Amino acid sequence: MRNTIAVMNTKGGVGKSTIVLAIAETLSAHHGKNVLVIDSDAQASVSAMLMATTSLRKLQGDGRTLVDYLVAAVLRDTQVEWTDFVVGGVSDVDDARSVYVMPSDMQLTLLEREVSKESLHGRLRASIGGLLSRARIVFDVVLIDCPPGLSVLTESWLREADFHLSPTKPDYISVCGLDVFSRFKQLNPEMGFAENLGVLVNMKDRQSAEDEDYHRWLAGNADNRCFQQVLPRVNALQQAARFQSEERSLGAKYPGEIGIALRGLTAEILDRLAAAEARRTANAASQVQPHEVKRPAERAAAGAPSRKAAATEGIDSVSGMANGTAPAARPGETGARAVKPA
């Protein structure tokens, strides 16, 4: 299942980290999904939203962050177990027990500098691809919190993830950030790029005619695939960034309209992932090559039962392909529970 999502807008402060947090907690507590958050921002914002500062410092001190994983895999070219850098038991929402995080560290900036200096971009991208290919099987959804701008690391996530989701404020500068991102996507298409899962309008002020104009304009461009659900500017979402040592329910953390909006948004995300999977399966089915379909005479020679209707030709191969692309393991069976707790 394609389920890895880079949350990205080249513009800063549009709510990327806050949204990663809120989506992860709602997917876990409300939809019962196993969620991995990969913190790819040197500021470690989402890591700090998911745990106490002392716990984050300890993980950083113990070398259990995304940076430590990448230093080993990319700079030292050594084999490391990705799950050693994944931490469970995070989030202050009492019923969001299936949220996991690969925390970040300020040293990420230095790692990126080394990658560029030593021209290790290829190895970086391969490590990111390898990491996502394993995480994709274990977790229901993987969310990557990208920093603003377009670093070499962000480019790797965008080329290796299945989807990107772009939060934007309904204002001129944030929309320009989306435009830069879209131009970047059009460069070097042969190198691969994540598919647009959707643009999410965040921090919309219902009283503002200007916000409404920008929202309508964004939604009018089909390429944006704007989510129906909009996130309003509310105090509760601003407060959500502050990790509390006292656990609370999902409803207490995201009360009233923001809770309803987050449930609506996460349902839309799951629907879009399922629809993309269905499209992929259908495409795989339609791409069966003629030489893969044995003609009745060949079938008979091979001992297979003959079929009357030509229309049924190829069904065996098609279902074989579909089976071949199904997830190798169900989340939870081999998965997130096996990941080291904090």
Ligand SMILES: Nc1ncnc2c1ncn2[C@@H]1O[C@H](COP(=O)(O)OP(=O)(O)OP(=O)(O)O)[C@@H](O)[C@H]1O
């Ligand atoms: N819907 C919302 N309502 C009110 N405040 C919000 C909302 N979404 C985000 N915020 C606030 O906006 C600020 C920026 O959010 P956040 O840090 O998540 O943005 P970001 O895009 O990750 O920023 P950066 O680019 O620096 O990583 C924070 O103070 C956050 O609490």
Ligand SMILES: [Mg+2]
């Ligand atoms: Mg952020």
